[in-house]
Amino acid sequence: MTHKLSRRDFNKLLLSGVAGSAIGIFGTSNKAFAGSKRVVVIGGGFGGAAAAKYLRKLDPSISVTLVEPKAIFYTCPFSNWVLGGLKTMDDIAQTYTVLKNKYQINIIADSAVAVDASKGTVKLKSGKVLNYDRLIVSPGIDFKWDSIPGYSESVAGSKMPHAYQAGPQTILLHKQLLDMKNGGRVLICPPANPFRCPPGPYERASLIAGYLKAKKPNSKIVILDPKDKFSKQALFKKGWERLYPGMIEWRSVAAGGKVTAVDAAAMTVTTEFGVEKGDVINIIPPQKAGKIAFDAGLTDATGWCPINPVSFESTIHPGIHVIGDASIAGAMPKSGFAASSQGKVAAAAIVRLFQGKVPAAPSLVNTCYSLLAPGYGISVAGVYKLTAEGIVEIKEAGGVTPITADDDQLNEEAMFASGWYNNIVHDTWG
Amino acid sequence: MAVKFRVWLTACAFSTLALATGSGAFAAGSGASSKPAKQVQVKRGEANPRGLVLSLSCSSCHGTDGTSVGIIPSISGRSAEYLEAALKAFKSGTRYSTVMSRHAKGYTDEEIRLIADYFGNVSRNNK
Known part of the structure; x- marks a missing residue:
C-alpha cells in the first residue's frame, strides 16, 4: 500500500521548492493564477468536511462548495457505542449548518455523478454542473x-x-x-x-x-x-x-x-x-474507493487512489485531490481521524498552490480509540512523515496503550475517547 | 524573497534535503536544526507554513485553534514557552500521559518549537 515516489520525483519535489515554483510536480489549473479560487469538495465525511472548513478558515478568498447528498452525516466512530446501547443515533449525527453559516461554505445536497478533469467540471445527479479550479474528492469506501x-x-x-x-x-x-x-x-x-x-x-x-x-x-x-x-x-x-x-x-x-x-x-x-x-x-465486506473515484478515473489497479503525498493531489488527474479512505496514503490507516488530518493537509496545500507557492512538507497523525466497556478504553496512535518511500510512520513515536496499563489508565483512555470524539467532530463539522 | 526562502528551507526542507542527498534519515534534521533554530522565529501573527501544517494535527483532539470543547485540555491560551516545555516533557517521558508521549516522540525539537510558536501566536492573537 505504500506509494513510492521515485528518487528522481522526490528530488524534483524538493528542488521545485528551492526554485520557488510549483510547476512540474504539482498540477496547475487553468485559472488558478488568474485569481479565480473555486474549490469543489465531493463528500461531507471526516475528510471532505475538514478540508472544506479549513480551506475557508485558512483563506477566506477561496470559495468552497461541498457536495453531499445526506443532510445528516452519522459518524462511523462511536457507531459501535450505539450497537452496545451506550449512545443513540442522535449522539453520532453531524450536520452542515455551521459549515454553511459560520464558514460560508456552499452546501449542495446532491451526488456527484461525473467529473471532467480536462474541463474542470463536476456533474451532479440533478444535472447541475459545477466548475472548479481545484477539486477535492473524499468519497469514503464502497463495498465489493x-x-x-x-x-x-x-x-x-x-x-x-x-x-x-x-x-x-x-x-x-x-x-x-x-x-x-x-x-x-x-x-x-x-x-x-x-x-x-x-x-x-x-x-x-x-x-x-x-x-x-x-x-x-x-x-x-x-x-x-x-x-x-x-x-x-x-x-x-x-x-x-x-x-x-x-x-x-x-x-x-x-x-x-x-x-x-x-x-x-x-x-x-x-x-x-x-x-x-x-x-x-x-x-463486513472487502472494500474499495467510493464510486465517484472510479467514475472520475482516479483509481489504480488496487481499487484505491494514488496521490502525491505532499498535497494529496491525484497522480492521475492534476488539479484533483483525493483524501480519506479512498486515497493510498502509505502507512496511514483508513480512519476518520486520518481522513480529517489529510483534509487539513490538502487544504493547507491548496491555499499555497493558489498563491503559486509550494506546499509545506506534510505532517499527518492518527489516533484511534476503542472502547471495550464503559471505563475501559485503549488507543493506537501514529505520527507520519514524508520520505522518499512515501508516507511512513515515525518509528520512535506512536504505538498502542501499554499492555500493563492499570485500571486508572484504561479509565483515562475511555474518558479521552469521549473527549476525542467531541473535539474531532467539532473540528470537522463545528 | 530571500528571507522567505530561508524560512521555508529551515522550517521544512532541511531534514528532507538531508534525505534527498542520501543521508537517509529524517532524524538528521534534528542535528541540522540545532544551528538555525533562532532564524525561524516567526513574527507575531505570521503563520509559518510548516508550523501551520504541523499544528493542524493537534486540533483534531485539542479542538480548532487548540480550544477544546470536551475533557481533553485546551492548548490555546498557553504561551509558546509553556507548550514547548510541555511537549518536550511528554517526549522525554518525564511528564505522565496516556497518549501524548506517543505523539510528542514523533516530532524533532525544532518541530516542537514550531508547534509551540504557532499556538503561542494563536493565543496572543486571540487576546
Missing part, C-alpha cells in the same frame, strides 16, 4: 459486493447488515441485536486488509458483548476473520478475558476464519472449515 458469493447490497439491507457506513445499517444491526434471544449466536465477519477502521470490528465485538452480558448472558459472539492478526490484538484479547470471559471467540484464518460464501435464507456462512449458523450475522 460480488466478493462473497450469496452476499449483496440487498442482503446487507435486509438480513446481514455490514453496518460499516453508519446510518440505516447501524439501526438495522442494532435492532437485530435487540430482537435476538438470550443464548443467541452473533457472527462478526471482518474483511482482509486494507479496510476502513482496522480496530472497528473488534471494538464492535466488545461493545456488543457488553450489551449481551447485561441482557442476554447466555449468548456468544464468534469473529470469523480472514486475517492471522488484528489491530490492538493483545489489548483486545486481554480485555475480553477480563470483561467477557468465554463470550467472544476469535477465529483466525488458520482456524477456519475465512468466509467463502453466505446463505441469507438459512442464516449461515460457509468457511473453509464448514458451515456456521448465526442468529445475527454481521458481514
Whole structure:
C-alpha cells in the first residue's frame, strides 16, 4: 500500500521548492493564477468536511462548495457505542449548518455523478454542473459486493447488515441485536486488509458483548476473520478475558476464519472449515474507493487512489485531490481521524498552490480509540512523515496503550475517547 | 524573497534535503536544526507554513485553534514557552500521559518549537 515516489520525483519535489515554483510536480489549473479560487469538495465525511472548513478558515478568498447528498452525516466512530446501547443515533449525527453559516461554505445536497478533469467540471445527479479550479474528492469506501458469493447490497439491507457506513445499517444491526434471544449466536465477519477502521470490528465485538452480558448472558459472539492478526490484538484479547470471559471467540484464518460464501435464507456462512449458523450475522465486506473515484478515473489497479503525498493531489488527474479512505496514503490507516488530518493537509496545500507557492512538507497523525466497556478504553496512535518511500510512520513515536496499563489508565483512555470524539467532530463539522 | 526562502528551507526542507542527498534519515534534521533554530522565529501573527501544517494535527483532539470543547485540555491560551516545555516533557517521558508521549516522540525539537510558536501566536492573537 505504500506509494513510492521515485528518487528522481522526490528530488524534483524538493528542488521545485528551492526554485520557488510549483510547476512540474504539482498540477496547475487553468485559472488558478488568474485569481479565480473555486474549490469543489465531493463528500461531507471526516475528510471532505475538514478540508472544506479549513480551506475557508485558512483563506477566506477561496470559495468552497461541498457536495453531499445526506443532510445528516452519522459518524462511523462511536457507531459501535450505539450497537452496545451506550449512545443513540442522535449522539453520532453531524450536520452542515455551521459549515454553511459560520464558514460560508456552499452546501449542495446532491451526488456527484461525473467529473471532467480536462474541463474542470463536476456533474451532479440533478444535472447541475459545477466548475472548479481545484477539486477535492473524499468519497469514503464502497463495498465489493460480488466478493462473497450469496452476499449483496440487498442482503446487507435486509438480513446481514455490514453496518460499516453508519446510518440505516447501524439501526438495522442494532435492532437485530435487540430482537435476538438470550443464548443467541452473533457472527462478526471482518474483511482482509486494507479496510476502513482496522480496530472497528473488534471494538464492535466488545461493545456488543457488553450489551449481551447485561441482557442476554447466555449468548456468544464468534469473529470469523480472514486475517492471522488484528489491530490492538493483545489489548483486545486481554480485555475480553477480563470483561467477557468465554463470550467472544476469535477465529483466525488458520482456524477456519475465512468466509467463502453466505446463505441469507438459512442464516449461515460457509468457511473453509464448514458451515456456521448465526442468529445475527454481521458481514463486513472487502472494500474499495467510493464510486465517484472510479467514475472520475482516479483509481489504480488496487481499487484505491494514488496521490502525491505532499498535497494529496491525484497522480492521475492534476488539479484533483483525493483524501480519506479512498486515497493510498502509505502507512496511514483508513480512519476518520486520518481522513480529517489529510483534509487539513490538502487544504493547507491548496491555499499555497493558489498563491503559486509550494506546499509545506506534510505532517499527518492518527489516533484511534476503542472502547471495550464503559471505563475501559485503549488507543493506537501514529505520527507520519514524508520520505522518499512515501508516507511512513515515525518509528520512535506512536504505538498502542501499554499492555500493563492499570485500571486508572484504561479509565483515562475511555474518558479521552469521549473527549476525542467531541473535539474531532467539532473540528470537522463545528 | 530571500528571507522567505530561508524560512521555508529551515522550517521544512532541511531534514528532507538531508534525505534527498542520501543521508537517509529524517532524524538528521534534528542535528541540522540545532544551528538555525533562532532564524525561524516567526513574527507575531505570521503563520509559518510548516508550523501551520504541523499544528493542524493537534486540533483534531485539542479542538480548532487548540480550544477544546470536551475533557481533553485546551492548548490555546498557553504561551509558546509553556507548550514547548510541555511537549518536550511528554517526549522525554518525564511528564505522565496516556497518549501524548506517543505523539510528542514523533516530532524533532525544532518541530516542537514550531508547534509551540504557532499556538503561542494563536493565543496572543486571540487576546
